[in-house]
Amino acid sequence: MKNIVLIGFMGTGKTVVGRRLARRLKREFIDTDAEIEKLMGKTVAQIFARDGVVRFRSEEELLVKKLAKREDLVIATGGGMVLNTENLLLLKENGILVALTASPEIIYDRVRGNKNRPLLMHGDMMEKIRELLQERENAYKAAEITVDTGNSSIVEIVEQIT
Numbered sequence: 001m002k003n004i005v006l007i008g009f010m011g012t013g014k015t016v017v018g019r020r021l022a023r024r025l026k027r028e029f030i031d032t033d034a035e036i037e038k039l040m041g042k043t044v045a046q047i048f049a050r051d052g053v054v055r056f057r058s059e060e061e062l063l064v065k066k067l068a069k070r071e072d073l074v075i076a077t078g079g080g081m082v083l084n085t086e087n088l089l090l091l092k093e094n095g096i097l098v099a100l101t102a103s104p105e106i107i108y109d110r111v112r113g114n115k116n117r118p119l120l121m122h123g124d125m126m127e128k129i130r131e132l133l134q135e136r137e138n139a140y141k142a143a144e145i146t147v148d149t150g151n152s153s154i155v156e157i158v159e160q161i162t
């Protein structure tokens with residue numbers, strides 16, 4: 001069966017929803033950020049600080065290439081994965097893309113205490129969220145299904161995807 005691939009901005013719930021969805025469908029769950037952290041033996045924040053964003057994106061691309069060849073997975077991607085069109089196309093060939101969304105205010109509430117979001121650590125966090133959201137809005141539209149995670153429980157969100 002085709003993979004289910006969760007895309008969407010930071011803080012839209014890709015990891016939490018993906019884990020629950022995988023359990024419900026009895027599928028393997030893969031979180032690309034966690035895989036890259038395991039592979040490189042560092043947190044995402046450390047990778048950005050020590051190796052740079054370009055290195056992170058190339059690790060992400062390599063991983064996507066591997067995952068796109070597999071089946072029956074639930075995959076939670078990093079919020080910036082969609083910036084690489086080739087990644088998106090590869091994942092779409094063998095997967096159903098599901099975009100999770102939330103308002104900038106809800107995203108801010110969910111991510112503000114988290115130190116592992118290097119792109120939001122400098123300057124005004126709310127401003128950065130709005131700016132990046134605007135830049136990426138179109139890319140997230142590549143999904144076949146879009147689910148707003150702002151006002152629903154995890155169970156309700158999983159229900160909408162299945």
Ligand code: S3P
Nearest residue numbers: 009010033044078079080117118
């Ligand atoms: C990023 C999102 C993060 C992580 C990295 C870059 C982005 O993933 O991949 O910090 O560019 O939006 P989450 O969406 O899981 O936070």
